[in-house]
Amino acid sequence: MALTTEQRRALIQAEQAARQQIRDRLQNYANLYWTGLGSWRDADIERFVESLVPRVQAGQIAVAQITDAYLAAYTDSPAAGVIDLSNTRGGVTLEEVYHRPATQLYTELSSGKPFNIALDIATARLLGLIATDLQLAMTHQAQASNMGGRKMYQRTLTGRENCALCTIASTQRYYVKKLMPIHPGCDCGIAPYTGEDVQIINEELLEATHSAIDNKLALNDRGARNLGLGKTTSQGKPISDFTDLIVTQSHGEYGPTLAWRDHVFTGPQGL
Known part of the structure; x- marks a missing residue:
């Protein structure tokens, strides 16, 4: 049921x-x-x-x-x-x-x-x-x-330690066969996802998070917006697929891990 x-x-x-x-x-x-x-x-x-x-x-x-x-x-x-x-x-x-x-x-x-x-x-x-x-x-x-x-799931936010990275990730759809990416100290949960099989499942939260990052870091050029290729939310706001902002990298101990693209992991001895 x-x-x-x-x-x-x-x-x-x-x-x-x-x-x-x-x-x-x-x-x-x-x-x-x-x-x-x-x-x-x-x-x-x-x-x-x-x-x-x-x-x-x-x-x-x-x-x-x-x-x-x-x-x-x-x-x-x-x-x-x-x-x-x-x-x-x-x-x-x-x-x-x-x-x-x-x-x-x-x-x-x-x-x-x-x-x-x-x-x-x-x-x-x-x-x-x-x-x-x-x-x-x-x-x-x-x-x-x-x-x-079920083949897909989404990240659930606890509200305690949700950094921008986690929040952005929560707007995406993942597949069960892949280990959920994390970052050290992350406390997010997961939930099965049964909606439409699209990458971005919460466009509004995605946009709000981008705006918060812009305000916090004074970023005038959100380069990843250009990757949206003219796509907009229902309110006409531009969205991005975030391939330049967030990626899954291989980490020796954690497995696939969410990180900013230019982040370089230390070796296991540094963790």
């Missing part, structure tokens, strides 16, 4: 809230443990990583379960079951990943930063890594979950 608009909205909100609860709980634990170490020597870091990694893995499984159940309910399809999440970072282990905040801390200190500032930077990186690993669990599970034969 097809869900009503209100039922779909309620499902999306419940799924987002459940994922956010897992993320908050895990980040709070990591933050308290990390900032309370008192000493950040090798032995301390090893204890921290040994404690955190199983919790991240449990968080990933929980997010995958939520994603699978949500998509099953949204599409009135049987749940597919949680997939193997041991390789969401393309062969890089979580043990390697969660040594990176310590490396960041040492790097900042060696550059002359005061300890409190260096620790803040390393802590921010730690919390971003956790957010990314939970998001990777969602995207990998979504790709494997049963969606009742």
Whole structure:
């Protein structure tokens, strides 16, 4: 039985809230443990990583379960079951990943930063890594979950951390067979899409986002507009296909990742 608009909205909100609860709980634990170490020597870091990694893995499984159940309910399809999440970072282990905040801390200190500032930077990186690993669990599970034969989906915005990149992406249609592009720290969700098979599915939001970028960055020439080739919204406003503003690039650990075209990724050691 097809869900009503209100039922779909309620499902999306419940799924987002459940994922956010897992993320908050895990980040709070990591933050308290990390900032309370008192000493950040090798032995301390090893204890921290040994404690955190199983919790991240449990968080990933929980997010995958939520994603699978949500998509099953949204599409009135049987749940597919949680997939193997041991390789969401393309062969890089979580043990390697969660040594990176310590490396960041040492790097900042060696550059002359005061300890409190260096620790803040390393802590921010730690919390971003956790957010990314939970998001990777969602995207990998979504790709494997049963969606009742549906082939397309769209990005859902939570309103908490939706940068312009996410907002622009939410105006596009994606195919299920492709891993949903993300950026580090992204908290967007997904929903099956059953509308017309066109690339741009929300022209008004796309235009509004472009205008906001123009106002914020004082861009007088929105070059990508020219790619619209005279196409307009129902209000006669020009639109763009954004191929010069947003692309999917290959990233060694995350898989396909949304980025501005001129963005150059660092290697895994920089993430």
